[in-house]
Amino acid sequence: xxxALYIDYxxxxxxxxxxxxxxxxxxxxxxxxxxxxxxxxxxAEGLYIPMSCQQCQDAPCLNVCPVKAISRDEELxxxxxxxxxxxxxxxxxxxxxxxxxxxNVIDKKVIKCDLCDGDPQCVRFCDVNALEFVSPDxxxxxxxxxxxxxxxxxxxxxxxxxxEL
Amino acid sequence: xxxKRKIAYIDLTTGDIEVKPIPIEVRKKFLGGRGLDAYxxxxxxxxxxxxxxxxxxxxxxxxxxxxxxxxxxxxxxxxAKSPLTGLLGSANMGGFFAPEMxxxxxxHLVIKGKAKHPVxxxxxxxxIEIRDAEGIWGLPVTDAQWAIRxxxxxxxxxxxxxxxxxxxxVAYANVMTGIKNSGGRSGMGCVMGSKNLKAVAxxxxxxxxxxxxVEALEYNKRFIDQIISAKVNQTQGTLGTPFIxxxxxxxxxxxxxxxxxxxxxxxxxxxxxxxxxxxxxxMGPYHMTGCFGCQVHCRAQYKITEGPYAGRYDEGPEYxxxxxxxxxxxxxxxxxxLVGNHLVDQYGMDNLETxxxxxxxxxxxxxxxxxxxDTDGLDLSFGNDEAVIEMIDRICYRKxxxxxTLAKGGIQASKVFGKDSFQYLIQVKGMSxxxxxxxxxxxxxxxxxxGSRGSDHLRSRPAIDLYHLPQDVLRRIYSTPxxxxxxxxxxxxxxxxxxxxxxxxxxxxxxxxCLGICKYHTTFLGATLPxxxxxxxxxxxxxxxxxxxxxxxxxxxxxxxxxxxxxxREGLTxxxxxxxxxxxxxxxxxxxxxxxxxxxxxxxEKDKFIKMIDEFYEHKGLDxxxxxxxxxxxxxxxxxxxxxxx
Numbered sequence: 001x002x003x004a005l006y007i008d009y010x011x012x013x014x015x016x017x018x019x020x021x022x023x024x025x026x027x028x029x030x031x032x033x034x035x036x037x038x039x040x041x042x043x044a045e046g047l048y049i050p051m052s053c054q055q056c057q058d059a060p061c062l063n064v065c066p067v068k069a070i071s072r073d074e075e076l077x078x079x080x081x082x083x084x085x086x087x088x089x090x091x092x093x094x095x096x097x098x099x100x101x102x103x104n105v106i107d108k109k110v111i112k113c114d115l116c117d118g119d120p121q122c123v124r125f126c127d128v129n130a131l132e133f134v135s136p137d138x139x140x141x142x143x144x145x146x147x148x149x150x151x152x153x154x155x156x157x158x159x160x161x162x163x164e165l
Numbered sequence: 166x167x168x169k170r171k172i173a174y175i176d177l178t179t180g181d182i183e184v185k186p187i188p189i190e191v192r193k194k195f196l197g198g199r200g201l202d203a204y205x206x207x208x209x210x211x212x213x214x215x216x217x218x219x220x221x222x223x224x225x226x227x228x229x230x231x232x233x234x235x236x237x238x239x240x241x242x243x244x245a246k247s248p249l250t251g252l253l254g255s256a257n258m259g260g261f262f263a264p265e266m267x268x269x270x271x272x273h274l275v276i277k278g279k280a281k282h283p284v285x286x287x288x289x290x291x292x293i294e295i296r297d298a299e300g301i302w303g304l305p306v307t308d309a310q311w312a313i314r315x316x317x318x319x320x321x322x323x324x325x326x327x328x329x330x331x332x333x334x335v336a337y338a339n340v341m342t343g344i345k346n347s348g349g350r351s352g353m354g355c356v357m358g359s360k361n362l363k364a365v366a367x368x369x370x371x372x373x374x375x376x377x378x379v380e381a382l383e384y385n386k387r388f389i390d391q392i393i394s395a396k397v398n399q400t401q402g403t404l405g406t407p408f409i410x411x412x413x414x415x416x417x418x419x420x421x422x423x424x425x426x427x428x429x430x431x432x433x434x435x436x437x438x439x440x441x442x443x444x445x446x447x448m449g450p451y452h453m454t455g456c457f458g459c460q461v462h463c464r465a466q467y468k469i470t471e472g473p474y475a476g477r478y479d480e481g482p483e484y485x486x487x488x489x490x491x492x493x494x495x496x497x498x499x500x501x502x503l504v505g506n507h508l509v510d511q512y513g514m515d516n517l518e519t520x521x522x523x524x525x526x527x528x529x530x531x532x533x534x535x536x537x538x539d540t541d542g543l544d545l546s547f548g549n550d551e552a553v554i555e556m557i558d559r560i561c562y563r564k565x566x567x568x569x570t571l572a573k574g575g576i577q578a579s580k581v582f583g584k585d586s587f588q589y590l591i592q593v594k595g596m597s598x599x600x601x602x603x604x605x606x607x608x609x610x611x612x613x614x615x616g617s618r619g620s621d622h623l624r625s626r627p628a629i630d631l632y633h634l635p636q637d638v639l640r641r642i643y644s645t646p647x648x649x650x651x652x653x654x655x656x657x658x659x660x661x662x663x664x665x666x667x668x669x670x671x672x673x674x675x676x677x678x679c680l681g682i683c684k685y686h687t688t689f690l691g692a693t694l695p696x697x698x699x700x701x702x703x704x705x706x707x708x709x710x711x712x713x714x715x716x717x718x719x720x721x722x723x724x725x726x727x728x729x730x731x732x733x734r735e736g737l738t739x740x741x742x743x744x745x746x747x748x749x750x751x752x753x754x755x756x757x758x759x760x761x762x763x764x765x766x767x768x769x770e771k772d773k774f775i776k777m778i779d780e781f782y783e784h785k786g787l788d789x790x791x792x793x794x795x796x797x798x799x800x801x802x803x804x805x806x807x808x809x810x811x
Binding site (some may be wrong): 013014015016017020021023025026028029030031032033034044045046105106120124125127128152 | 173233234259268307311343344370371372374375377379381382385386387393454455456457458459460462466478480690770
């Protein structure tokens with residue numbers, strides 16, 4: 001099974017290094033508007049949420065493309081744009097429910113996360129592991145374990161309360 | 166290319182805006198950031214200008230590496246003649262502003278004149294607009310930033326603002342960006358307020374082409390690995406700067422009750438772990454946030470949990486706020502520090518100066534120089550938490566005799582308070598000292614006495630002097646890139662070799678400030694972090710500029726000398742207690758009373774201190790009076806300043 005980009009926004013410190021290395025890796029240019037990943041921030045609440053392509057199984061961008069320029073690459077688990085076919089109509093930008101399909105106004109083309117061909121630089125540079133590149137089944141197992149821990153803790157606390165009554 | 170970022174001259178009186186490129190020869194001489202700011206300040210302000218008059222010039226800049234693929238290059242620098250000291254005003258802050266300004270096309274702004282009514286400057290993809298700020302004037306720091314975003318209809322705009330303190334011309338009002346990033350010291354927010362300039366806002370989507378992107382990316386990774394492998398940065402990334410509070414307090418390095426003690430007796434309540442505990446429910450699992458592109462993430466996040474400010478969100482408190490609102494005033498209670506920190510963040514005033522001056526006023530109250538009549542009935546006793554919070558408010562809004570007077574800054578206030586109030590003021594060049602007590606650490610005492618912007622720990626402090634590093638390690642650090650075979654001592658209570666360490670650190674910090682890198686990424690708190698040997702590669706891969714470690718060292722020396730020239734022009738003389746490289750008499754006369762055995766009973770020995778200054782001047786190429794020797798100016802290629810190259 002191809003790995004997936006997993007974002008745990010609770011760990012994100014909001015530094016936006018992912019945006020910088022994404023742009024430099026793909027275009028050799030520092031400019032966050034060229035980044036495929038983007039941290040949305042609510043500074044006044046300390047909330048930072050990295051947004052990137054979910055590489056959907058039934059991808060709206062793929063479905064909407066009038067010239068069939070978008071396809072699934074099962075080997076790397078990603079949705080890719082064929083720029084030889086793309087006409088730049090931006091239908092995919094309009095339809096993406098995550099805002100993860102971008103339009104680069106400088107080069108005038110749509111851009112999206114390509115998982116850096118299997119070595120995502122955003123993951124490599126994210127020291128706090130807010131971004132991880134893992135097998136999709138590992139994601140839910142990890143979350144199950146965390147949730148089970150919380151349930152168990154809540155159960156024990158409830159038990160203590162009952163015992164005190 | 167980063168080197169294509171421009172410089173803009175903005176005249177607020179006439180509304181004229183002129184944009185120029187930064188010539189390569191200027192880059193090679195001053196790089197950018199603080200160094201180039203110092204050059205611009207020296208060239209664009211007239212001798213003796215009024216710091217809060219239209220003739221003062223405000224510089225806003227990013228370093229030469231800002232917004233490139235180099236780690237932690239988020240620093241914004243601001244510089245002007247200081248309303249607090251009448252000498253060099255200079256402050257450096259993290260956050261996201263300088264990179265945004267670079268993507269908007271600019272590395273340097275030179276802001277002159279005074280607007281007729283409140284305005285803000287908006288920089289957007291190569292264009293500069295002066296906009297009306299009537300609806301934003303008066304707003305606290307974060308509200309002002311959000312109001313600017315609404316005004317421009319763009320939530321990605323980053324602004325650098327002054328708060329109500331700046332508008333009210335508090336002499337140590339700061340400039341702020343984001344929630345807590347402060348260009349804190351020397352009153353740069355006051356300069357903004359005096360120009361009717363509420364904010365500088367930036368939004369940019371312009372390319373910065375990296376000269377050698379593959380190498381830059383890989384070297385950045387290596388750099389980050391080196392930086393976060395340092396234990397000191399891992400701890401910073403968990404607890405923030407307060408991690409040094411407990412250790413520093415236990416050996417006796419924290420000023421308490423202004424300068425009467427060098428240790429806070431009950432300080433556990435403001436330890437970072439305790440603050441984390443109180444604020445646990447309101448923060449994510451990491452509790453930390455960072456500046457642009459930085460993996461150290463040293464800023465804690467918190468929510469006040471009790472009292473009238475309960476529910477307010479903020480970042481910090483830093484080590485400086487612990488000292489300012491806990492140590493010096495002897496109010497080491499978590500809520501006082503959290504609220505004090507929040508208020509200065511929202512009012513836009515320097516926490517160090519505010520806390521220090523309140524502690525000074527408290528000592529004057531204790532000594533009877535200030536009375537209840539002067540304080541309008543406020544009990545200004547040490548340990549009174551409410552009085553600390555109340556005084557922050559009074560200073561910002563210049564309420565009452567003491568509030569209004571303290572807002573003028575320590576030296577001006579001492580002239581109003583009279584008697585021997587000046588004797589109790591812990592300052593150098595008119596700027597209050599950090600809450601640290603340097604009586605047991607001669608190297609640190611030399612650093613605060615000679616800092617170009619006054620008493621300060623971020624201009625030349627050899628902080629690693631406290632680590633008792635082995636001689637060979639010290640020698641390895643302090644002999645690059647310039648060989649040094651003079652004495653060096655691992656003992657922090659010693660005087661020998663310290664002038665070279667302070668001189669070396671002065672150049673090291675100037676270099677990072679020119680490059681735009683944060684000090685946590687160099688030889689400041691960690692002895693293993695990058696310095697002169699590492700920077701040429703980062704500079705070359707990102708900008709294509711090919712410089713040797715020795716050349717970067719020379720840039721740093723040159724820029725430090727320009728700052729010195731500016732201070733000399735504005736009246737610095739060696740032994741002047743108000744404008745010189747001299748410490749308050751208490752450092753020499755009052756022995757320390759608390760702390761570790763080797764710390765108790767220490768004073769700075771005056772004859773040895775004077776020898777240190779002599780030696781420090783020699784390293785810098787100054788004569789005995791502290792003026793540059795003609796051959797030094799020639800060596801540094803600044804014998805014809807002001808040269809008006811830009």
